[in-house]
Amino acid sequence: MKGMRLSALAAAVLATVSVSVQADFLNDSSLDIKLRNVHFDVKTDTPGNDWSQWAQGVQANFKSGYISDAIGFDASYYGALKLNHTGKDPFSSTMDGGQLLTKDYKSYHKFGQAYLKAKFGDEQQGFYGQAGYMSGQKGLILGSGSRSTPSSYRGAHGEVYVQDFTVYGTYVDRISMRTENSWDEFKTKSGDTIKHAWQVGTLYQANNVDAEVVHLQSKGFHKQSMLNLGYTFDLAENTSLIVSGNYHYAKGSGSIWNNNLNDKKESLNAFDDKASHLNLNTELKLGGLGLKLSYATTDAEKKGGLGYLKYTYCDNEYGASPSAVSRYWSDFMFDGEKVLQVQGSYDFADLNVPGLNVSLTYTDGSDIKDQGSDKMTGENETDLIISYAVQEGTFKGVSFRAIKAWHTEKYDTKKDIESEHLRVYLDYTVKVF
Template sequence: MSSKLAALIVLGLASASPALAAGQADAKGFVEDSALDVLLRNAYISRDYKQGRQDKAEWGQGAIANFSSGFTQGTIGVGIDAFAAYAVRLDGGRGRAGAGGIDFFYQNPTTGEVDDDLAKGGASIKLRLSNTVLAYGDLRPNLPVLNHDSSRLLPESFTGTMITSNEIDGLELTAGTFHAQSRKSDEGRDSGGLKGIDVIGGSYKFNDALSASVYASDVEDVLKRQYLNLNYTMPIASNALTFDFNGYRTQFDEDFDANESKNRIWSLAATYATGPHAFTLAYQRSSGDVGYDYGFYQNAGGIGDGGNSIWLANSYWSDFNGKDERSWQLSYAVDFAQYGFPGLSYRVAYVRGSDIDAGTTRNGKEREFFNQLSYKVQNGAAKDLNVRLRASALRVSDDARAYNTSGNEVRIFIDYPFSVF
């Protein structure tokens, strides 16, 4: 047994309190609490670039089945989770698909050919003592320093061990160690080329108004990263003003970057919610030797911590994460339920970034105009079917093209989840 795995087990046993053993005490059985859910996803993304870069577009149909067993009865419950996914490419030829673009399907780096379909799956075993769960196998973490990317046709996954403890009301503690990453566009369990990543942290809800979380990660031979979040909601009559702070501190290892570069990036968003309306003003700041780098896969120059591991206010198509970049956001969201259209919502945002250090200049600029219309069917045979229509117009100054590229993006996602049992 590895020292990391042993440490996780000790942590779980130490945090499990018999006085708060309701979680496992309420176990109904392996079969009795089992569930099988399926998600059918039809997804299309198109990017029309404006500064000489090749346009990209892909369209595919995917199906993801998720099985989650209950826990056996007794002091320590045992269960199994598993998933299977398949996707077929409907369009994306003529050089518009593959890595460096949308990345629905794997592109052979030698021939440039893109796969026509994609099949993958995985499973994990889980043990529960009190309100603490230890899981080993193919997992899909949802953490600010290791968040599996589900923003494409199929999600990615990581192989390793993770423990989650909820022994104290309002407090969740998490620790994990992973040694393989399965790319969202490839079938191999180790297709991401990840050496290893360790994560640890927790979140605590002090009361209905205030919550906080702290996490840290260590990607072997790549970087060490810390994350902090503070969220506070101030009631104002029947309305609410919410302040949300997110911040990352990153230092690259010498094996990955001889200069051991550092980056700090943070955002502060204030959202005023009144009835069905929400107005947000946000500021984001990046500083240090380099910009914030994240996601993708290590053998292609990326980090290996999940393509969605950037929980910042100004993250849309662009993440406004360039070196020394400062960005402002103004956005508006509305829920049409109060107007007789339950399930229909709309969001529009404008973000402007400046002071980007792109090597040739320290005054690079970018701006994005974002729209998203979403509708979820409320009842009937198609209940829970969700349609998302998203469009972004991104413009980057010519002197910042080494950092980003101008373009127009369209995303159309149709998700239909349903329960088999």
């Protein structure tokens, strides 16, 4: 009888703990739906290359609480509905992925994320990790979030942090491109398969210092290392000077790289053997006014062609460029290219219009070393960005952003090529619970 009473007590305790664990898991969970209405319009003076796309993107993002304050599960469902499409985007056929719609200009839907997550420790020191289907996190595996929905990877990511210092690592072996519903192997331009990629890095952010070092390798194809450094000088109230730099080094490595290099009139690789990119920036902030000056240079020789530094580790992945001079039409990373960029921005909160921001950027690249038949010698791009986020009232959380880019490619063997690119985003996130 006593044993039965103890068993009943144990069952009651376990039930109470189980209810408590489930309560923590559910009470700390959230579901939001992000709606993105986005329109791209491209016009060039090259016949047949004008196109536009208009889509309604949807992201349903579930984030769980943690069971026993340690284990959880997150998932995201992505989709985009085709609203309009005109012309043929010449880049979709070469990149294996579309712009706002699939590469064959259709709507799509997919599970974009589904991963287990774990955490240990507290805010000062501990561990965080996740494994499954996920978006990029840090370093050189970041993915792209500038289309209807983001790109995703299959793999694992973990980081150990002690106060302001973090050490992280990432392993990935599949990609779901930003507008495709499949999970694909990493590929080169020749169709060779890259089995996986991994990176390790360190990050420090404190005491006005922002520093990161990361090394990445894609199996049999690519090695990359990157250093980011920045320091903020607090000159006066609402006045600061930010100096920063980025150095990126890439090297072809392995049989897959060599297969794309040998026995061809022109290599399919971005450069012959190695490439580097140096970017230096100075930014002055005076209240809402920002003034920025950037310089960059690239070394990426390619015999018989136009070399460039490829900051992604395969040819069907589109990550975010780490360089400040990378723009909306061009990355300004061609071989020999010397880049000067000036930027002005203003936050209208100082004029009692919070949420309104405007920036104007001019980027000029010269001294390009093009060894191809049509020799590109330089380029320039002007970018105007206007953004506004509603701060209060019924439409709080609605944000609008319009980007207009004008780009010119300069040649010594033919006339210059002019292009115009318009991007318009209307975003709104609905919190379900």
